[in-house]
Amino acid sequence: MRMERSKAAFARLVISRLRRRYRHEMHTSLYHGSPWELLVATMLSAQAQDASVNKITPRLFRAFRGVHSYAALRPSQLYPYTRSIGLYRNKSKNIVAAAQKITADYDAKVPDTIEGLTSLPGVGRKTANVVLYNAFHRSEGIAIDTHCITVANRLGLARTGNAAKIERTLMQVVPRKDWGDLTHLFIALGRDVCTAKKKYCVRCVLNDICPSSTVVK
Numbered sequence: 201m202r203m204e205r206s207k208a209a210f211a212r213l214v215i216s217r218l219r220r221r222y223r224h225e226m227h228t229s230l231y232h233g234s235p236w237e238l239l240v241a242t243m244l245s246a247q248a249q250d251a252s253v254n255k256i257t258p259r260l261f262r263a264f265r266g267v268h269s270y271a272a273l274r275p276s277q278l279y280p281y282t283r284s285i286g287l288y289r290n291k292s293k294n295i296v297a298a299a300q301k302i303t304a305d306y307d308a309k310v311p312d313t314i315e316g317l318t319s320l321p322g323v324g325r326k327t328a329n330v331v332l333y334n335a336f337h338r339s340e341g342i343a344i345d346t347h348c349i350t351v352a353n354r355l356g357l358a359r360t361g362n363a364a365k366i367e368r369t370l371m372q373v374v375p376r377k378d379w380g381d382l383t384h385l386f387i388a389l390g391r392d393v394c395t396a397k398k399k400y401c402v403r404c405v406l407n408d409i410c411p412s413s414t415v416v417k
């Protein structure tokens with residue numbers, strides 16, 4: 201209990217410093233103009249860079265507008281737009297199937313609950329959490345991507361590569377109001393100085409409190 205309390209205090213300090221440093225990066229970098237477009241972009245971004253997804257979505261979103269038009273497609277009709285993204289066949293299939301389910305079961309509106317979102321084909325907790333927070337300003341969990349896994353472990357807030365376990369651990373020590381921002385802050389830190397390949401601790405705002413810091417105190 202005592203350890204959880206000190207972890208919680210540490211997490212609060214981490215968040216407040218990262219907020220000051222990365223205050224302009226507390227939103228998804230995925231291009232979108234509606235909850236549906238955010239869902240599509242997030243599904244495409246699994247195991248792909250946001251920047252690669254942003255290269256193809258403007259053309260895709262101009263070609264097909266809204267859930268109904270995707271529901272009427274064959275997955276192969278998405279290939280000309282999605283083929284530069286890894287796993288594009290499977291992702292295209294899931295996007296069309298998700299559109300069909302949203303049309304049939306949710307009155308053509310993207311569901312705004314974690315249960316509703318994860319009931320869609322190809323939508324796991326990470327995608328659901330991203331859409332919930334960025335499209336509906338709701339937090340029912342914490343989206344954990346590879347940057348979050350790296351950063352949470354280096355900071356000693358987690359000791360596992362399992363995203364579901366990290367999410368549960370962080371939900372216990374981080375206040376709910378910070379769940380959505382936490383993902384963006386860890387991603388910003390992970391892209392900037394705490395990359396999977398290399399740590400640039402000298403430039404990191406956490407270098408005096410991080411247990412993995414290479415900066416000599």
Ligand code: SF4
Binds near residue numbers: 355401412413
């Ligand atoms: S001090 Fe180094 S290891 Fe710790 S979060 Fe910053 S960059 Fe990562």
